[in-house]
Amino acid sequence: MGNYEWSIADLLAYMSRNSGMLWEYFVSHVVMVLSGLGLAIVIGLPLGIWCSKNERLAKFILGITGVLQVVPSLALLVLLMLVLGLGSTTVIIGLLFYSLNPIVRNTYVGLKQVNPSYIEAGRGIGMSPLQLLMKVRFPLALTYIMTGLRIAAVIAIGVVTIAPMVGGEGLGREIYAGINNQNPLRIYAGAIPAALLAIVADIVLGYFQRKLKFDERKHKRQGNKKISTT
Amino acid sequence: MIELQQVNKVYDDGFHALKDINLTIKKGELTVFIGPSGCGKSTTMKMINRLITPSSGKVLINGKDISEQNPVELRRNIGYVIQNVGLFPHMTIARNVAVVPHLKKWEQDRIQPRVEELMRMVNLDPEVYRDRYPSELSGGQQQRIGVIRALAADPDIILMDEPFSALDPISREQLQEELSRLQEELHKTIIFVTHDMDEAIKIADTIVMMKDGEVVQTGSPESILRYPANDFVRTFIGQKRMEEGPQGEPLRLSTVDDVMVTQPATTYPSRGLAEAVKIMEGRRVDSLFVVDRFRKLLGIVSIYRVLNMFNEENKTVGDVMRPIGYQVAPGTPLPVAIEMMSNHRLTNLAVVDDDGRLLGLITRGSIVKHLNEVYPTIVEQFASSLGEEA
Numbered sequence: 007m008g009n010y011e012w013s014i015a016d017l018l019a020y021m022s023r024n025s026g027m028l029w030e031y032f033v034s035h036v037v038m039v040l041s042g043l044g045l046a047i048v049i050g051l052p053l054g055i056w057c058s059k060n061e062r063l064a065k066f067i068l069g070i071t072g073v074l075q076v077v078p079s080l081a082l083l084v085l086l087m088l089v090l091g092l093g094s095t096t097v098i099i100g101l102l103f104y105s106l107n108p109i110v111r112n113t114y115v116g117l118k119q120v121n122p123s124y125i126e127a128g129r130g131i132g133m134s135p136l137q138l139l140m141k142v143r144f145p146l147a148l149t150y151i152m153t154g155l156r157i158a159a160v161i162a163i164g165v166v167t168i169a170p171m172v173g174g175e176g177l178g179r180e181i182y183a184g185i186n187n188q189n190p191l192r193i194y195a196g197a198i199p200a201a202l203l204a205i206v207a208d209i210v211l212g213y214f215q216r217k218l219k220f221d222e223r224k225h226k227r228q229g230n231k232k233i234s235t236t
Numbered sequence: 237m238i239e240l241q242q243v244n245k246v247y248d249d250g251f252h253a254l255k256d257i258n259l260t261i262k263k264g265e266l267t268v269f270i271g272p273s274g275c276g277k278s279t280t281m282k283m284i285n286r287l288i289t290p291s292s293g294k295v296l297i298n299g300k301d302i303s304e305q306n307p308v309e310l311r312r313n314i315g316y317v318i319q320n321v322g323l324f325p326h327m328t329i330a331r332n333v334a335v336v337p338h339l340k341k342w343e344q345d346r347i348q349p350r351v352e353e354l355m356r357m358v359n360l361d362p363e364v365y366r367d368r369y370p371s372e373l374s375g376g377q378q379q380r381i382g383v384i385r386a387l388a389a390d391p392d393i394i395l396m397d398e399p400f401s402a403l404d405p406i407s408r409e410q411l412q413e414e415l416s417r418l419q420e421e422l423h424k425t426i427i428f429v430t431h432d433m434d435e436a437i438k439i440a441d442t443i444v445m446m447k448d449g450e451v452v453q454t455g456s457p458e459s460i461l462r463y464p465a466n467d468f469v470r471t472f473i474g475q476k477r478m479e480e481g482p483q484g485e486p487l488r489l490s491t492v493d494d495v496m497v498t499q500p501a502t503t504y505p506s507r508g509l510a511e512a513v514k515i516m517e518g519r520r521v522d523s524l525f526v527v528d529r530f531r532k533l534l535g536i537v538s539i540y541r542v543l544n545m546f547n548e549e550n551k552t553v554g555d556v557m558r559p560i561g562y563q564v565a566p567g568t569p570l571p572v573a574i575e576m577m578s579n580h581r582l583t584n585l586a587v588v589d590d591d592g593r594l595l596g597l598i599t600r601g602s603i604v605k606h607l608n609e610v611y612p613t614i615v616e617q618f619a620s621s622l623g624e625e626a
Contacts, residue, residue: 127322130287130395131336131385132312141335145326220326223369 012191020191027180032199034175038094039162042101046158050106051151054113055139064114071107079104079165083172092173097166104165105158112154116147149219156211163204167196177203237263238284238393238425243293245279245449253279255449257293261442263392264423268436271446272472277429280446281395284427285314297393312340315386315394315424320402322382323370329355329381330366336389354384358414376407383415387422396428400435406518412438433473437461445469474609490570495606496587496596502527505534505554509542512553516542525586525594526557533586533594535559563588566595570606573598 021028053071057064074082083100090096120143128142167178177196184192238261245254254276261267269277282288283295286307295302302310315336323332333351342350352362358380370378379399386394400408416439419426430436436443437457445453445460453465464470501519503512505526512524516539523538535557545556563586564573577585577598585598 123318123320123322124324126287127316127318127324130285130311130316130318132308132310132314132339134308137339142324146324222371223325224372225328225367225369 017191017194021195024195028177028195028199031175031177031180031196032203034094035163035166035177035200035203038097038101038166038169038174038176039159041098042162042166043105043155043158045098045102046105046109047155049102050109050154051113053106054110054151055117057110057114058117068107068111068114071110074103075107077103080168080171083165083168087172094169094174096172097169097174097176100172101162101165104161108154108157108161109151110154112150112157113147116150116154117143119150120146146220149215152211152215152218156208156215159207159211160204163200163207167200237261237298238427239294239296240280240283241294241296243280243283243290243295245276245283245288246291253449254290257449257451259444259451259454261425261427263425265441266419266426266428266439267442267444268440269427269429269444269446270431270433270436270472271452273431274448275446276449277431277444277446278397281397281427281429284393285311285316285395287311312336312389313391313393315389315391317379317382317386317394317396317399319398323378323385325370328367328369329360329373330362332370332381333385333388335385340389342389350388354387355381357418358384374407375403376411379403379407379411380414383411383418387418387424391424393425394427396426398429398431401430401432408435415439445472490606491566492564492568492570492573492585492587492598493566493596495570495573495602496598497602498596500525500586500594500597502531502594503537503553504528505552505557507553508549509546509551509553509556512537512542513539513546523584524553525597526553527594531593533560533563533588533592560586560588562586564598565589570603574603 053067057067077085079100082103083096086096086100086103090099124142124146125138128138133141166174166176167181169176170178170182177200180196181193181200184190184194184196238259240257240259243254243257244252246252257276257280259280269281271277279288283290284297284302286302289303323329324335327335330348330351333354334347337347337350351366355362355365360377360380365373365377370381373381382399383396386396400411403411412435419439428436428439440457443453443455443457443460444451445465447468453460453469455463460469461473464473501515501521501524503515503524503526505528515524516522522540523536525536526534528534534554536559537553537557541556541558542553545551562576562580562582564576566587566589568587573585576582577600583600586594587596587598589595
């Protein structure tokens with residue numbers, strides 16, 4: 007590839023010529039990531055809550071999700087492909103397996119780290135276990151859960167780039183096309199948006215992670231005379 | 237009325253935390269459970285809102301066995317204040333106060349006036365504090381909110397588990413006074429757990445003294461002070477008995493070490509005058525001892541001297557302090573110190589060791605306090621020695 011002369015201008019020109027196709031790849035990339043993460047949240051949160059109630063179960067569940075995360079992504083996707091066939095479903099299930107560990111683990115840790123005084127206060131004033139979870143433990147665990155989500159999102163955006171290997175869509179297509187045609191422009195046209203996506207996701211979720219840290223919560227002073235309804 | 241009948245608590249590891257507790261807590265009274273840590277006072281209190289279930293025995297509220305009631309419902313009708321941070325950090329102050337009314341599904345237009353009424357009751361302006369979060373309040377303010385949160389749904393019974401023990405001495409005292417004032421208006425049945433005898437004496441109608449899972453003595457503060465049931469109670473209420481020497485030697489004389497205040501108000505010479513005034517205000521004293529980083533006593537500044545020089549902003553404590561006129565060494569007999577104070581008209585007297593370090597301070601207040609602690613036992617011994625002669 008090295009003997010191919012090109013410039014940033016060429017790259018931009020290429021990207022604008024193919025903006026329709028690239029946009030399609032980008033959207034499918036994002037859709038796969040969101041589906042995988044969404045599924046991981048739907049399954050991971052209850053698992054995390056369950057873990058926080060039972061230490062032995064926690065060891066077992068976290069063990070499994072931990073092993074799932076350690077399997078190399080290509081191997082995992084190929085194994086899943088053997089069972090589920092080619093296509094985006096395989097990719098999404100693969101993402102689910104990858105995202106599950108950070109989400110379950112952080113939900114579990116988040117719920118566990120809530121100061122016992124808050125829990126005692128909640129119980130003592132007459133909250134049912136469900137109310138205690140929804141009104142006290144969960145809000146105070148949110149910043150940890152967001153951390154898990156942030157890690158999961160960044161991993162997912164990366165893993166999705168190999169989706170084309172198992173028949174998925176996404177920016178990976180452009181990258182593989184570039185590799186096959188020995189065309190660095192196409193590689194960059196796929197890789198740069200994917201990298202930017204990961205960085206933006208990291209920054210945005212990092213913002214929420216800090217925003218949802220309630221231990222030292224302060225109210226906004228400047229001119230917000232909102233009428234409080236307790 | 238709350239009754240505990242033959243209540244026992246044995247934990248899985250075999251620890252017998254409570255032994256046959258029988259108690260009757262009168263309606264509308266402030267009852268203090270007191271004892272050293274691990275005596276079971278908190279455990280006993282938590283039986284009343286079923287945070288802990290007895291291994292055997294019954295707890296009755298107004299004649300009804302609480303084990304037959306839904307614990308969540310029961311707790312919503314009993315106020316609960318815990319030590320330290322009981323306020324939920326993610327909720328505003330108003331939301332924290334309103335948490336029980338919300339759980340009880342009060343109408344919104346009933347909750348808000350109630351919250352404001354309660355906040356005014358403890359002198360926290362709702363306009364200012366309503367939308368703040370707990371971390372923006374001082375410890376004392378937070379615990380005021382903790383107390384009114386327990387009052388919010390107007391329960392008849394309130395449980396307080398060492399609510400003021402984490403506060404600084406001044407806030408603690410203010411909150412004790414406020415609690416007494418509130419109780420005079422509200423006449424709730426309050427159960428207050430503490431390990432601080434001064435606190436108990438200040439606020440209690442009835443004191444329940446506990447030790448090793450058993451009730452040792454129950455009674456009004458007055459009766460417990462006058463008639464302590466045994467040595468444990470006597471030491472706990474802080475009556476230091478004068479130790480008799482071996483074989484009829486005379487009573488050991490008190491020394492300055494028994495009497496001195498060990499944490500006198502001090503400052504450093506490099507401090508500014510405004511800072512010195514602030515410290516005096518905080519400690520409620522009219523003079524400060526000036527010490528260096530090794531607690532070596534350098535001098536003394538009085539409020540009068542500081543205020544005279546106050547306009548000179550670049551003066552420090554070191555510039556205005558005066559040398560110490562009189563001091564005593566540790567181990568000096570108390571009468572010597574008293575005589576010294578009386579002869580030289582001193583309001584206080586520093587106790588300083590050989591290296592010049594400030595160990596403590598004798599004040600008129602500390603002498604009176606000491607006499608008060610010792611005097612009852614002197615009377616007792618005097619009375620018994622009279623009895624022997626007769």
